[in-house]
Amino acid sequence: MSTHWDPPPPLIILILALLNGSSSFAAPSDVSETNYTDTLPLRPSGRMYKMLELYSDDDYDPNWDTNPPPPSPSRGTNLQSCDYDPCRELQTPCAQLAASSGCLCPGVSGPQVAPEPPDLKRLSMEGSEMVIQWCAPSSVVTHYEVVVGALEPLVFGEDQRSGVVREVGQGVEVCVVAVNDAGFSERQRRSCTMYEPPGDSSLALKAGLIGGALGLLLLLSLAVLLWRHRALRKADARITQATEETL
Structure with a gap:
């Protein structure tokens, strides 16, 4: 900022107006008839004070009280999920992890x-x-x-x-x-x-052996039935052939 300050034209006009108002005093005639408001120098209004302050400093910001600077982000903020597993036992609660490291916890009802x-x-x-x-x-x-x-x-x-x-x-x-x-x-x-208790391995083995034996017997029975059926068909065919030769 430069050390030499050139007042702008509006400020010069304001100063001249102030000097003109301060030089006008009432004549000292009768004290009882004196109007004290007329004898006092002209004082600038609140708006004039603001204008003076505005022109007295080039760095003045009139909106400093209405536009505060935005807060700076915290240096310790960590936008990663916390190392928290809901199935892990004897671990630090997620709220404590978030408070100490700034990590993010999953949504939790209150x-x-x-x-x-x-x-x-x-x-x-x-x-x-x-x-x-x-x-x-x-x-x-x-x-x-x-x-x-x-x-x-x-x-x-x-x-x-x-x-x-x-x-x-x-x-x-x-x-x-x-x-x-x-x-x-x-x-x-x-x-x-x-709760369903696990089955006994020996019982399962016995059940498997019994089932296998029953299956084998069923196969043997089917084989015997099939053999007898074929044997009867052959016997019927021989009888029919012998009857035809006799006739």
């Missing part, structure tokens, strides 16, 4: 809404224990309950995705339920299953 049903992945025997595995829903969950038939539910933490169940009989329904302060998730096909 704590004021009952959770969506979890996804029951597997119910299987592992050694001598019955293990159930599930995946978390897109909801706020405080804990999980695994219900086996009419037994008391088994409670598991919000970061757990598997647990050991007991006393599961054949044909008993097993469900995993998500819970928060708003209520319980509904029991649906995705979160429940009917």
Whole structure:
């Protein structure tokens, strides 16, 4: 910015008007008849002050209070999805990952809404224990309950995705339920299953042997029937030929 400032013509005219107004005073006659408003110098209005401020600084922006500068983006923002797997057990909640790294979490319903049903992945025997595995829903969950038939539910933490169940009989329904302060998730096909124990390998082998033996007997019976049918046809043909030769 240059140090020498040339006032524009409108400012010169304004200054001359101010000087002309300040030189006009009332004559000192009678104090009681004096109009104090006439003896005071002419003062510029608010609009004039704004004009003076406008011309006094070339860098003045009259819209500085109505157009604030846009906020600068955060340096720690990460527009990638968080490393969060709803089926992984004992992992850091996605909300904490988003708060620490700025990553993005999948849509999650709030704590004021009952959770969506979890996804029951597997119910299987592992050694001598019955293990159930599930995946978390897109909801706020405080804990999980695994219900086996009419037994008391088994409670598991919000970061757990598997647990050991007991006393599961054949044909008993097993469900995993998500819970928060708003209520319980509904029991649906995705979160429940009917337990069917794996079959005994020796019984399966016996059933296979019995089935194979029955099949073999059936084939032999069919072969005998076919042989007898052919033998009867040959016998009938011989009798017919012998009768014709006699005649």
